[in-house]
Amino acid sequence: MKKIKIFALAMTLVMLALAAVSCGSSAEPVTVNCTVSAVVDGETKFGPFDMTVTGDTENLPTVLQAVTEALQFNEINCEVDANNRIANITLDGTDYKSYSDDTNIYGWIYLANGIEPETGTMSVNTVNEGDVIELQYIVTPINPEDLTAAE
Secondary structure (H helix, E strand, O other): OHHHHHHHHHHHHHHHHHHHHHOOOOOOEEEEEEEEEEEEOOEEEEEEEEEEEEEEOOEOOEHHHHHHHHHHHOOOOEEEOOOOOEEEEEEOOEEEEOEEOOOEEEEEEEEEOOEOOOOOOOOOOEOOOOOEEEEEEEEEEOOHHHHHHHO
16 A cells, blocks of 8 residues: 555656646747947947847847857956946956946946937847947046935
């Protein structure tokens, strides 16, 4: 009798495992071709490079993925912070860091097909077939009046 119970338990576990496998992800692979470049002070410092990025229907390729893969492929240092934002890119021996001081905010933005996205971030927004991604290192002056108004 004990052997029958063990066998029944083993069969139940096998059936549960098979059911779990059959209910697995139905995500289909996705491949996207895009172009990535980086501009500093109006000068293209990187690219444009044609890239192919992959994901699946549940995890579509993001702009950040396309950018970091393009930089890594071309052996360019890129640091991404804990918020999945570009913290630093080293181009031609110069570090272009995202930070702020008393007078300016320095950082990387991106344009997709010449347009700055109104919402989302590089790590959330997906890249579409044929997109042209342009990183831009910008310096934004801090208006002291804005700081005092926020206090």
